[in-house]
Amino acid sequence: MLQSPSPMTRSPLPPHVLLFPLPLQGPVNSMLKLAELLCLADLHITFVVTDYINSRLQRHSNFQSRFDHYPNFQIKTVSDGLPEDHPRGDRFIELFDSLRRKTKPLFKEMLSSGCLESDSRRRVSCIVADGILGFTCDVGNELGIPVFYVRTISACCLWVFFCLPKLIEAGEIPFNGDDMDELIKSVPGMERFLRRRDLPSFCRSGNIADQNILLYRTECDEIPRAYGLILNTFEELEGPILSEIRSLCPNIYTIGPLHAHLKAKLAARGSSQPTFSNSLWEEDQTCMAWLDAQPSKSVIYVSFGSLVNITSEQYMEFWHGLVNSGQRFLWVIRPDSILNKDSGSRIPDEVSEGTKERGYIVDWAPQEEVLAHPSVGGFLTHSGWNSTLESVFEGLPMICWPYFLDQQVNSRFVGNVWNLGLDMKDTSDRNLVEKMVRDLMEVRKEEFLQRADQMAKSAKRCLVEGGSSYNSFERLVKDIESMDAPVS
Ligand code: UDP
Numbered sequence: 001m002l003q004s005p006s007p008m009t010r011s012p013l014p015p016h017v018l019l020f021p022l023p024l025q026g027p028v029n030s031m032l033k034l035a036e037l038l039c040l041a042d043l044h045i046t047f048v049v050t051d052y053i054n055s056r057l058q059r060h061s062n063f064q065s066r067f068d069h070y071p072n073f074q075i076k077t078v079s080d081g082l083p084e085d086h087p088r089g090d091r092f093i094e095l096f097d098s099l100r101r102k103t104k105p106l107f108k109e110m111l112s113s114g115c116l117e118s119d120s121r122r123r124v125s126c127i128v129a130d131g132i133l134g135f136t137c138d139v140g141n142e143l144g145i146p147v148f149y150v151r152t153i154s155a156c157c158l159w160v161f162f163c164l165p166k167l168i169e170a171g172e173i174p175f176n177g178d179d180m181d182e183l184i185k186s187v188p189g190m191e192r193f194l195r196r197r198d199l200p201s202f203c204r205s206g207n208i209a210d211q212n213i214l215l216y217r218t219e220c221d222e223i224p225r226a227y228g229l230i231l232n233t234f235e236e237l238e239g240p241i242l243s244e245i246r247s248l249c250p251n252i253y254t255i256g257p258l259h260a261h262l263k264a265k266l267a268a269r270g271s272s273q274p275t276f277s278n279s280l281w282e283e284d285q286t287c288m289a290w291l292d293a294q295p296s297k298s299v300i301y302v303s304f305g306s307l308v309n310i311t312s313e314q315y316m317e318f319w320h321g322l323v324n325s326g327q328r329f330l331w332v333i334r335p336d337s338i339l340n341k342d343s344g345s346r347i348p349d350e351v352s353e354g355t356k357e358r359g360y361i362v363d364w365a366p367q368e369e370v371l372a373h374p375s376v377g378g379f380l381t382h383s384g385w386n387s388t389l390e391s392v393f394e395g396l397p398m399i400c401w402p403y404f405l406d407q408q409v410n411s412r413f414v415g416n417v418w419n420l421g422l423d424m425k426d427t428s429d430r431n432l433v434e435k436m437v438r439d440l441m442e443v444r445k446e447e448f449l450q451r452a453d454q455m456a457k458s459a460k461r462c463l464v465e466g467g468s469s470y471n472s473f474e475r476l477v478k479d480i481e482s483m484d485a486p487v488s
Contacts, residue, residue: 014072015125015480016044018116020107022130022152023050023080023099024089025306026386029278030152030232032063033258034128039070040265041477046116046124047073048107050080052088056280063278076116078106089307093211096132104135111143125483128230132215134222146483148253148476149226154385155238155254156190156413157406158231159245160200163187164217173199173213174206180426189244197426198412201404224249230476232256232389235468236458237418253476255469257389257459259368264463280306281364287330288369290360294328297377297449300399300441301370303332304382308403312341314428319347321433322380323354327441329380330370331361371396377449378421378440383407388414395456397421397448399436401428420452 017038021031028049035047049057054077057063067073080095081102082088088095110116117123124145129136131149140147151158166186167173175182180197187194196203202212223229228251235242235254246252255261291299302322304310310318315338322329355361367387370376371394379391383402388410391398398421400411408425415423422436440448462469 013120013122014042014044015483016046016117016122017480018046018048018111018124018127018129020048020127020129020133020136021150022132023053023095024092025280026384027130027152028053028057028280029386030258031128031130031150032278033262034150034230034255035073036067036070037255037258037262037265037473038128038477038480039067039073040269042072043477043480044072044121045070045074047075048078048110049075050103051077052080052082052084053280057278060282061279074116074121076110078103078110090309093215096215099133100135104139107136108139108142111139111145126227126480131219131223131226131229134218134225137222137225146227147225148228148230148480149223150230150232151223152232152385153406154388154410154413155231155233155241155245156417157200157385157409158219159189159241160187160194160409161216161219162223162245162248164213165220167199167203168208168213168217173203174208175204189240193416194409194412198408200406201402201408220248227251228253228476228479230255232258232385234459234462236462237392237455253472255473255476257393257463257469259386259390260393260459261463261469261473279364279366281334283364283366284362285366287360287362287365288373291330291370291373291375294375296374297445298441299328299330299373299375300325300378300380300437301330301332301365301367301376301396302380303365303367303387304334304337304401304403305384305387306334307384308382309337309339310428311339312345315341317428317430318433319351319355320430321428322359322437323351324430324434325437325441326358327437328358328375329360329437330365330376331359332365332367333361333363335363377445378437380437383411383414385410389459392418392420392452392455393459395449395452397440397452399424399440401425418451418455420455421448 019031019035021027035045039045081098127140127145127147131151137147170186172186175196181195184194185191202210229249230253233254233256371390379396380399381387383400398414400414400423402408402411402425411423411425414420424436461467
């Protein structure tokens with residue numbers, strides 16, 4: 001790991017931290033929370049987002065009015081180099097490539113031009129960037145600015161990424177044969193439960209030159225280059241896997257669950273907590289009134305996050321399964337997330353009726369508020385890491401239907417390591433959806449709720465004074481304060 005630069009003339013102004021998230025909903029959401037935590041620690045913050053993300057945040061979230069309370073916060077925008085109508089998240093390899101080629105020089109220019117500093121704001125003293133944006137470390141090294149990486153995925157998936165070279169070397173990927181239940185042996189700490197089907201979805205491509213494999217196998221070389229690694233997780237949840245990662249990358253700050261960490265810090269300051277949103281879509285608040293009218297723990301919340309697209313066949317299987325389960329459901333169906341949707345196709349009467357009686361469908365929900373609502377008793381999720389942590393914190397059992405990337409690993413941990421729910425991966429058959437929803441919400445309800453409640457308690461404990469995430473964050477702030485801005 002890089003050492004912090006040697007002490008130079010100390011500035012009387014607070015340290016100036018530049019944050020650069022991966023320009024996608026989940027990472028932007030987490031990094032805005034980290035930015036606010038660092039503002040509360042009285043550091044100066046520059047938050048760099050792409051023009052595309054900035055325009056969506058301005059349109060759909062209240063983040064601007066929220067950060068108006070922090071004179072120590074500024075936002076700066078940079079181009080991601082893609083045309084306006086590019087689908088970004090849907091073709092994120094192209095997004096990464098464009099960021100590396102086109103955004104890197106703009107980012108360097110931004111840092112070296114002096115445009116981020118003023119009489120009341122000193123030069124950037126450190127960069128906190130998403131670890132997948134490796135070019136930020138190159139720029140930091142060139143300008144003598146220390147870099148902390150942030151990964152907003154789970155530690156368990158990050159460890160699998162670290163082990164990709166080993167998996168290739170051992171001949172475990174590409175798969176030899178089609179038994180998806182065969183155990184994987186080259187990921188230390190996961191030998192007893194990790195199957196081929198639990199590896200990140202791109203491992204199924206059968207091709208070690210797959211662009212995703214090339215991208216994520218660089219983690220092994222890339223992450224240890226930074227001064228430290230900040231993770232949105234907590235020791236009590238992922239301790240054994242964190243120990244494995246520490247063997248390669250000793251300076252880790254586990255400060256999650258970030259959304260709750262921020263709320264805890266605001267509450268400790270006696271700040272009234274207006275609801276806030278970092279959403280890139282318009283939140284439909286009407287679902288909160290609908291939830292108010294439902295019995296306690298009776299509703300399963302269904303959402304597949306910001307990137308998943310499902311086929312119209314899968315959509316109908318889920319819909320039938322949910323209605324046939326007889327349970328109440330609140331379902332987020334993002335506009336345009338259903339592929340080949342034929343608007344003329346007939347919805348069976350029993351599905352429409354069942355939905356009218358027990359269901360509510362929205363384009364986008366205020367998810368944190370929904371998960372904290374007393375009427376919600378379970379979550380059918382795509383196992384995105386933010387959604388998983390938000391569910392863990394609220395003590396909600398999950399049914400996991402992972403789509404890609406880290407989600408396959410996360411869902412295995414939810415179902416078979418933490419025992420917080422059921423892993424439905426690789427199928428969306430209506431009968432299985434119905435059975436799992438009944439199991440989670442009715443048949444095994446108490447058993448799951450009890451375990452989820454225990455994990456929620458440890459998530460809450462790690463955030464109070466002396467808790468693991470609380471301490472890690474204090475250490476992060478101290479380390480940032482010990483770094484001085486390079487002299488021009
Ligand atoms: N989210 C939301 N409203 C919704 C669905 C999702 O606010 O209707 C938020 C959710 O709270 C989470 C983020 O979007 O913080 C999704 O991140 P995650 O890592 O779970 O999945 P991704 O979208 O990155 O696949």
